[in-house]
Amino acid sequence: MLIDKLVKKIKTLNAPIVVGLDPRLSQIPGYIKDAVYEAQEKTPEAAAEIILTFNQAIIDSVCDIVPAVKPQIAMYEQYGAAGISCYFRTVEYAKSKGLIVIGDIKRGDIASTAEAYSNAHIGMTNIEGEEFTASTDFITVNPYMGYDSIEPYLSDCKKHDKGLFVLVKTSNPSSSQIQDLKTADERPVYAHVGDLVSEWGRGLIGESGFSNIGAVVGATHPEEGKILRDAMPHTFFLVPGYGAQGGKAADLSGMLNKDGLGIIVNNSRGITGAFLSEKYKSNEKDFAQAARAAVLDMKADLEANL
Amino acid sequence: MLIDKLVKKIKTLNAPIVVGLDPRLSQIPGYIKDAVYEAQEKTPEAAAEIILTFNQAIIDSVCDIVPAVKPQIAMYEQYGAAGISCYFRTVEYAKSKGLIVIGDIKRGDIASTAEAYSNAHIGMTNIEGEEFTASTDFITVNPYMGYDSIEPYLSDCKKHDKGLFVLVKTSNPSSSQIQDLKTADERPVYAHVGDLVSEWGRGLIGESGFSNIGAVVGATHPEEGKILRDAMPHTFFLVPGYGAQGGKAADLSGMLNKDGLGIIVNNSRGITGAFLSEKYKSNEKDFAQAARAAVLDMKADLEANL
Numbered sequence: 001m002l003i004d005k006l007v008k009k010i011k012t013l014n015a016p017i018v019v020g021l022d023p024r025l026s027q028i029p030g031y032i033k034d035a036v037y038e039a040q041e042k043t044p045e046a047a048a049e050i051i052l053t054f055n056q057a058i059i060d061s062v063c064d065i066v067p068a069v070k071p072q073i074a075m076y077e078q079y080g081a082a083g084i085s086c087y088f089r090t091v092e093y094a095k096s097k098g099l100i101v102i103g104d105i106k107r108g109d110i111a112s113t114a115e116a117y118s119n120a121h122i123g124m125t126n127i128e129g130e131e132f133t134a135s136t137d138f139i140t141v142n143p144y145m146g147y148d149s150i151e152p153y154l155s156d157c158k159k160h161d162k163g164l165f166v167l168v169k170t171s172n173p174s175s176s177q178i179q180d181l182k183t184a185d186e187r188p189v190y191a192h193v194g195d196l197v198s199e200w201g202r203g204l205i206g207e208s209g210f211s212n213i214g215a216v217v218g219a220t221h222p223e224e225g226k227i228l229r230d231a232m233p234h235t236f237f238l239v240p241g242y243g244a245q246g247g248k249a250a251d252l253s254g255m256l257n258k259d260g261l262g263i264i265v266n267n268s269r270g271i272t273g274a275f276l277s278e279k280y281k282s283n284e285k286d287f288a289q290a291a292r293a294a295v296l297d298m299k300a301d302l303e304a305n306l
Numbered sequence: 307m308l309i310d311k312l313v314k315k316i317k318t319l320n321a322p323i324v325v326g327l328d329p330r331l332s333q334i335p336g337y338i339k340d341a342v343y344e345a346q347e348k349t350p351e352a353a354a355e356i357i358l359t360f361n362q363a364i365i366d367s368v369c370d371i372v373p374a375v376k377p378q379i380a381m382y383e384q385y386g387a388a389g390i391s392c393y394f395r396t397v398e399y400a401k402s403k404g405l406i407v408i409g410d411i412k413r414g415d416i417a418s419t420a421e422a423y424s425n426a427h428i429g430m431t432n433i434e435g436e437e438f439t440a441s442t443d444f445i446t447v448n449p450y451m452g453y454d455s456i457e458p459y460l461s462d463c464k465k466h467d468k469g470l471f472v473l474v475k476t477s478n479p480s481s482s483q484i485q486d487l488k489t490a491d492e493r494p495v496y497a498h499v500g501d502l503v504s505e506w507g508r509g510l511i512g513e514s515g516f517s518n519i520g521a522v523v524g525a526t527h528p529e530e531g532k533i534l535r536d537a538m539p540h541t542f543f544l545v546p547g548y549g550a551q552g553g554k555a556a557d558l559s560g561m562l563n564k565d566g567l568g569i570i571v572n573n574s575r576g577i578t579g580a581f582l583s584e585k586y587k588s589n590e591k592d593f594a595q596a597a598r599a600a601v602l603d604m605k606a607d608l609e610a611n612l
Contacts (some may be wrong), residue, residue: 074415080426145484178450
């Protein structure tokens with residue numbers, strides 16, 4: 001099962017790390033952009049070409065030391081159809097390099113609409129008998145609409161061995177406004193969402209003891225993370241918020257089970273933008289090597305502090 | 307302000323109706339599909355062309371009797387980049403016919419990611435100084451991540467006179483799982499979300515007394531709708547769930563203010579698929595006229611029962 005493959009890769013590489021691919025033109029080396037702009041106008045198509053070139057180099061540079069990448073679709077969607085094409089080409093390229101791909105799409109809708117999202121990302125779109133299969137392994141989804149907004153994805157997860165990471169307790173400060181509301185039984189809303197996610201994942205548990213249906217739990221909430229780990233022993237956590245948002249490796253230990261497993265930690269700008277930071281600052285042509293160095297440093301940080 | 311324009315159009319046309327454009331190939335007349343398939347393979351590009359042709363005919367047929375259309379992006383996203391191109395061309399076409407466009411995208415993410423979504427749909431994407439402006443008027447968004455996931459849109463709403471409909475109490479049965487959780491103060495989660503939406507919209511209230519920041523409240527929840535109307539006097543409601551999902555016109559009266567205003571009711575398949583129903587069944591070539599007849603019947607139903 002997919003989740004077992006992820007767990008195995010994390011163990012083999014000793015790297016519970018996912019590289020976030022959230023490209024910003026302002027954080028892409030000038031020489032890549034100049035080469036594209038020499039040949040064409042500054043259009044969404046040009047932006048998409050620049051981003052794909054950048055992503056491919058990052059993927060080439062880290063694909064043997066991390067199990068997964070996580071493209072954030074919003075950063076592509078802002079370039080319209082050209083951006084979406086670039087997003088799916090990034091997914092395909094990462095898959096061709098043996099990486100597990102977590103599509104950070106945070107979609108949430110019901111019934112046939114959720115089905116259409118599922119077709120697009122983890123299932124299959126059928127055009128009068130012609131089948132177009134989606135390549136992404138996991139997607140992130142939003143639970144606010146309840147089971148109706150999850151069920152259509154679960155069918156595809158079963159059928160095509162795919163997975164979800166459902167938002168439970170997110171890393172941003174105002175996640176408290178709704179997620180931390182205390183309910184009548186004294187528990188916060190996110191704990192109830194956690195219960196639902198466990199329930200939804202029950203039929204999809206692999207040999208590793210984890211389910212293809214995971215949860216998003218922010219690195220910035222170590223206490224909540226520990227409570228959720230205890231309440232959700234079969235749920236794998238996708239953990240954003242490390243680095244740039246202030247989450248530290250030591251904060252994550254409560255999210256691990258007794259085998260030291262259960263999380264994959266995202267880092268986006270800290271890796272893809274490493275070449276711009278004081279620590280790795282070097283020739284912009286070495287951006288991919290800087291990304292690799294940042295992954296290795298993150299690996300060491302997690303090893304030392306988890 | 308945008309919301310005032312919407313309110314004025316609803317009054318002038320006496321039609322608090324938005325036509326949902328959620329195209330399904332199985333509900334598009336065969337002769338439109340055959341014409342496209344004669345010239346090309348059954349690809350996402352062909353599907354996109356079929357859908358655009360269908361949408362344009364529907365828009366032509368209803369643009370003088372309804373204030374707005376609401377394309378549901380999931381139904382386009384399943385056709386990849388070609389589908390997204392079709393989505394944005396549908397938005398442009400509806401705008402060119404004088405319609406207000408509500409992009410049903412239900413996005414929800416934080417900080418620079420939400421900004422990217424906002425750029426794509428209601429703001430502007432800047433490519434090294436070249437500006438690409440988005441055409442959609444309102445978008446639907448998901449509040450689960452709190453203010454951090456709303457703030458970037460609010461900036462664009464102020465700057466470009468755009469609007470939001472934030473999910474508060476959705477029409478689907480399992481909306482109860484999270485939205486109806488009773489909190490410590492005895493009120494359900496959705497009531498707290500309603501408070502937040504009122505607060506977020508405070509700076510964007512127009513002459514009509516309504517804010518550019520609206521709420522999604524399902525037609526299937528008349529009691530909750532009334533409570534929310536009383537609690538949110540300045541918030542306009544986008545109301546899904548009429549017709550196919552079981553919501554009736556009489557259920558909506560509690561969502562109106564004393565002037566009989568405050569809602570716009572969505573109908574998707576009931577209008578675009580009218581040509582397939584027993585009531586309107588006719589030659590498939592008359593699908594656009596059947597859609598118009600269905601709008602007029604819905605208008606009469608709302609008039610009689612609100």
